[in-house]
Amino acid sequence: NAGVTQTPKFQVLKTGQSMTLQCAQDMNHEYMSWYRQDPGMGLRLIHYSVGAGITDQGEVPNGYNVSRSTTEDFPLRLLSAAPSQTSVYFCASSYFYEQYFGPGTRLTVT
């Protein structure tokens, strides 16, 4: 099993550009989530999904969209990138309670 995979590992965007961060898991987990990690602020929940076709907002959803068309994939879309979205983004999946995190995407918005 590959576990949770994320692409790309690094990305630089200009303000106003859009992009999609990819996340996939091969463990057949129903629950998936996106977090952003900023220095001194821990991990903050952006969006989450309890199954295919179901998504909900987390703590910091503004500026981000998600969809869940399959159990395996949970992409995160930045609609119009802003410098405040410079961060490390982690995708996670879980079956019961233990969350499995991907390796992260380091995003810089200039």
Added chain:
Amino acid sequence: GQQVMQIPQYQHVQEGEDFTTYCNSSTTLSNIQWYKQRPGGHPVFLIQLVKSGEVKKQKRLTFQFGEAKKNSSLHITATQTTDVGTYFCAASFGNEKLTFGTGTRLTIIP
């Protein structure tokens, strides 16, 4: 929103000394999880505590959940260089979402 306070933010210890990090909530928690993130890595699940007053041990790590289910601690006995990293608590307030603490970064002085 519901928050979890984690202290201290940083801890520098001599190798062989003990280390403790604390998480506190003003609201009763359903359960609390602990994660470890090595420098440059992603969070890795350590344990979940569910019951009031619960104590669990993993080798040199001792996890406690308060009687009122509003606080938790992680204690490491006789730290080793392999313990370096940031330790996060993550709380559930009764739904599937997790709220992470801000983390305690542990550095070891050899």
